[in-house]
Amino acid sequence: MSTTLHLCIATGQNLANLIPALQSKPDEVWILATRAMRDQAQSLKKMLDRHRIAARIEPFDDSNVTTLEQESERLALSLDGNRVVFNATGGTKQMALLLTELLRDLLLPEAFEILYADTTHQRIDWLRPKKRGSDPMQDVLSLEDILGAQGFRLGDVSNRRDDWVRAVESRSLLTRDLGDKADKLAGFFGALNSLAQRATRNDIFSARQELDYEPGAANAEILRKAKSYDLLDWDGDITVTFADEQAARYFGGGWLEEYVFFKLRGCQVKDFAINPILIASDGKTTNEMDALAVHRNRLIAIECKTLRFGRDRTKDADIMYKLDSLSKRAGGLMHERLILSARTLDDVSTARARELDIGVITGKDIRNFTARIKQWMQS
Numbered sequence: 001m002s003t004t005l006h007l008c009i010a011t012g013q014n015l016a017n018l019i020p021a022l023q024s025k026p027d028e029v030w031i032l033a034t035r036a037m038r039d040q041a042q043s044l045k046k047m048l049d050r051h052r053i054a055a056r057i058e059p060f061d062d063s064n065v066t067t068l069e070q071e072s073e074r075l076a077l078s079l080d081g082n083r084v085v086f087n088a089t090g091g092t093k094q095m096a097l098l099l100t101e102l103l104r105d106l107l108l109p110e111a112f113e114i115l116y117a118d119t120t121h122q123r124i125d126w127l128r129p130k131k132r133g134s135d136p137m138q139d140v141l142s143l144e145d146i147l148g149a150q151g152f153r154l155g156d157v158s159n160r161r162d163d164w165v166r167a168v169e170s171r172s173l174l175t176r177d178l179g180d181k182a183d184k185l186a187g188f189f190g191a192l193n194s195l196a197q198r199a200t201r202n203d204i205f206s207a208r209q210e211l212d213y214e215p216g217a218a219n220a221e222i223l224r225k226a227k228s229y230d231l232l233d234w235d236g237d238i239t240v241t242f243a244d245e246q247a248a249r250y251f252g253g254g255w256l257e258e259y260v261f262f263k264l265r266g267c268q269v270k271d272f273a274i275n276p277i278l279i280a281s282d283g284k285t286t287n288e289m290d291a292l293a294v295h296r297n298r299l300i301a302i303e304c305k306t307l308r309f310g311r312d313r314t315k316d317a318d319i320m321y322k323l324d325s326l327s328k329r330a331g332g333l334m335h336e337r338l339i340l341s342a343r344t345l346d347d348v349s350t351a352r353a354r355e356l357d358i359g360v361i362t363g364k365d366i367r368n369f370t371a372r373i374k375q376w377m378q379s
Contacts, residue, residue: 003027005082007075007099009060009091010034010041013332014149015141016089016117018047019297020124022140026085029053032060032075032095039281043151050148060095068098076102082111088127089117119334122296141297143271147278150330155277155286159261167246168258171229174222179259181218182342183364188219189306189342195240196252205245211238226251253306256342260291260302260369267373269295278330287326295377299331303339310346317352324356336376340369 006026008017010033021029029048033041041057048055058075061067076099084107088096103112114128117137126132144154158164168175178185195209214237215223223234231250233241242248250258257274264272272293279286291302303323309316320339327337338359339345345353345362353360361369 003082004085005030005079006085006087007079008032008044008087008089009095010037010044010057011090012037012040013090013119014040014044014047015146015297015332015334016119017044017087018145018149019119019137019140020085020087020115020117021048021053022051022145023124023135023138024085025053027054029055030079031055031057032091033057034060034062034091039151043149043281047145047148050145062092062095065094068094072098072102075099076106079103080106083113084111085113085115087117088114119297119332137297139270139296141294143273143276143292143294143299146294146297146299146332146334147330150332151281152278152330154273155279156275157273157277158257158275159273168261171231171250171258172262174225174229174231175255175258175262177225178222178255178342179369180367182366184218185222186343186363188215188222190308191215191219192251193253193307196242196248199242199248200245200252205248207242207244207248209240209242211240214238253304256304256306256340257290259366260304260340263370263373264291264293267370267377269293269373269377271295278326287322289326292330293373298334298336298376299327300336300338300373300376301327301331303337304341305339306342308343309341309349313348316346316349320349320352320356320358323358338372340366342366 004026006021006029008029008031010031011017031041031044045055045057060071084103086099086103088100100114112128113126116125116127118125122137124135124137126134147154191211195211199206199209226232227234231243231247261274272291274291275288276292277286277288289301290304293300301323303319323337327335336359338361339353341360341362343363345360350360361372
């Protein structure tokens with residue numbers, strides 16, 4: 001009985017190789033690795049191993065046309081006797097054409113198929129046999145799969161710790177209140193951020209802080225609620241005493257990340273992470289993101305901000321460019337980016353977000369975050 005073997009070319013967009021393999025579960029996957037794509041080949045193999053799909057890396061010399069022809073012929077001969085499904089999504093056009101031509105000549109027609117993974121339209125197109133048409137992509141990827149295929153692994157994730165979830169759930173009503181009333185509290189967020197920064201600025205935590213003014217109306221109500229949750233002490237004047245460092249960090253912006261936690265959980269996305277640490281393939285380089293979510297093989301990266309944009313142009317730009325760069329590297333072609341800001345963005349930051357194709361939700365629109373996520377899930 002012949003073996004069903006997937007043949008693919010390692011690429012910087014390995015999800016196009018991983019999804020068809022996980023969907024059809026072949027007996028084995030051969031990964032063609034050019035010199036430039038050795039690391040990507042290793043990342044893909046690790047993910048296939050994780051799903052217990054046998055995989056091997058085949059070095060492939062693509063330095064010139066002659067070596068391309070020689071390598072393609074060698075490979076085609078070694079595949080004789082197998083049922084081969086060639087994933088022609090990755091690699092150069094020359095590689096795909098030469099491999100297609102030689103495999104077609106050496107293999108029986110019924111033992112050779114070609115697919116193309118159209119990640120934009122979430123389908124697998126069958127180029128051979130033509131009558132097969134297209135198959136919709138199944139929802140097969142977890143967050144670890146997407147990150148792993150792109151050369152990352154997950155470190156610490158806040159919402160995968162029971163103690164973190166318990167603490168977050170204990171103040172859920174306050175968190176929802178802050179998010180749903182963000183437009184009315186926008187100015188007060190700046191004051192809270194300043195207090196939190198001063199409290200946690202030095203190695204020694206300084207719990208007792210002073211506001212520049214006595215809060216009234218909605219702001220005072222928030223402080224009273226926070227006191228009822230034992231997050232701080234406040235007696236109606238300008239003095240605020242944080243319960244501990246974690247409470248200060250909550251009012252320094254952590255509440256918005258917790259707000260995102262409740263909304264993502266409520267939307268029932270397939271997989272998500274709050275404050276995930278992303279570890280690069282070298283095992284040393286790390287990056288922390290505010291939130292990542294995965295649904296239908298696609299990733300969305302969410303940046304949560306309660307500070308006011310427009311005060312520090314360099315810092316504002318760094319936030320945008322980091323989100324743009326890291327989400328592309330972590331999510332490949334199948335990713336979106338979103339900034340969730342408790343305060344309205346200035347015109348320069350809004351224009352930069354538009355230029356980088358980063359979605360923006362601010363102020364009073366934060367309460368529509370759930371609708372935005374559901375729209376992304378269904379797109």
